[in-house]
Amino acid sequence: MAKEKTTYSCTECGGTTPKWQGKCPSCGAWNTLIETVAETPAGQRHRFAALAPTQAVTALGDIEAADVARTPTGIGELDRVLGGGIVDGGVVLIGGDPGIGKSTLLLQALDGLQRAEVPTLYVTGEESGAQVALRSRRLGLDNSQVQVLAEIQLEKILGTLQQLKPAVAVIDSIQTVYSDQLTSAPGSVAQVRECAAHLTRAAKASGTCIVLVGHVTKEGALAGPRVLEHMVDTVLYFEGDTHSSFRLVRAIKNRFGAVNEIGVFAMTDKGLKGVANPSAIFLSQHVEPVPGSCVLVTLEGTRPMLVEVQALVDTGGPSPRRLSVGLDRDRLAMLLAVLHRHAGVACLDQDVFVNAVGGVRISEPAADLAVMLAITSSLRGKPLPKGFIAFGEVGLAGEVRPAPRGQERLREAAKLGFSMAIVPRANAPKKGTRDIEGLTIHAVDRIEEALEVVRAL
Secondary structure, eight states, X not given: OOOOOXXXXXXXXXXXXXXXXSBOTTTOOBSOEEEEEOOOHHXXXXXXXXXXXXXXXOOGGGSOOOOOOEEOXXXXXXXXXXXXXXXXXXXXXXXXXXXXXXHHHHHHHHHHHHHTTOOEEXXXXXXXHHHHHHHHHHTTOTTOXXXXXXXXXXXXXXXXXXXXXXXXXXXXXXXXXXOTTOOSOTTSHHHHHHHHHHHHHHHHHHOOEEEEEEOBOTTSSBSSOTHHHHHSSEEEEEESXXXXXXXXXXXXXXXXXXXXXXXXXXXXXXXXXXOSOTHHHHSOOOSSOOTTEEEEEEXXXXXXXXXXXXXEEEEOOSSOOEEEESSOHHHHHHHHHHHHHHHOOOOTTEEEXXXXXXXXXXOSGGGHHHHXXXXXXXXXXXXXXTTEEEOOEEOTTSBEEOOTTHHHHHHHHHHTTOOEEEEEGGGSOOTTSXXXXXXXXXXXXXXXXXXXXXXXX
């Protein structure tokens, strides 16, 4: 029997090469080529035959632009991340670490939609129907009428979707689905890409909203080719430590809503529950202020959120360590250099550890000022005043740059009882406008001014 021809596919970009190489010739990634069975020409013809016929070309100004209709899932935090609810014909890709709660959240959402008389379908490729039923009983979803299909063959799944015509369908997970038209194993780059493409085409043609559950790599990125993320309408990531009871769902792509929107959930014995006031879980629990702690008002999508930033400065050795959790380590090294050069605060022989409380990840530069004040507070052993907040970007020249939507940040801090703030001058209330009630605002232009204000408090 003749040996089947094999090729090597890149797990990052999906590019192929006839022989193994250490570096992908298409995207330049290292050690990402895996061996797969080459597709037959018949399989290629089958794929292109399924394409839709050519459509008429229409001028952009002649196309009626209307807001898309949304169906709320009944879970407020999930609706916030999705932009208000699910969209007919939309395709959502959700990824996260194993056991973090992806299947639990989707099963709860499908049950809520089914009780609102929205037809749903749950396709499971990793569990049996009995296991899904056992989880629903454990979550308290008694007498749930969610339709369940335990199947991994793509053609049978598409046939069921065409027959039942559900409004929402969940595929758990896309890595387990395979097509008979391809000879490669389930989970391979070719299978994941082709199965996702067929499901996306079915969603657009029928109006069914399809939610794909995806595995993640050890680096935390979605497994499979990167083309998978470009193919869908919305990409959601589950974040958080599996040992913690809190979970974050972040939207990194959304064609129907805001990106970088987050939803906060608490894991309970009855499933995931939305957290109405997420700032409470990220703030300090200290009775009295302690050195090295500063509260920051960060912006996650459209929601201002208060997060505690902690810093610990300790005597180091000849090679001091710079570690950060929840913040960019390279940016921490830059801020320490700015602090030394422009404010005269030296940490050259000190170990510096910075942590964002609650497992949240802060990527915006508006955290710079709070991080630098927390480091200075820990180094000097002097706590910041009670009810104190700070935000602002710090440049390499020592200037404090404004943060977007500063007034919303200040109002959120005042609402939660904070009384003192150091902010960039451009974010302070303008003359002639009403100050934020109950909040004393100190506007600064440079980092040394901010430290002088702190010393005087």
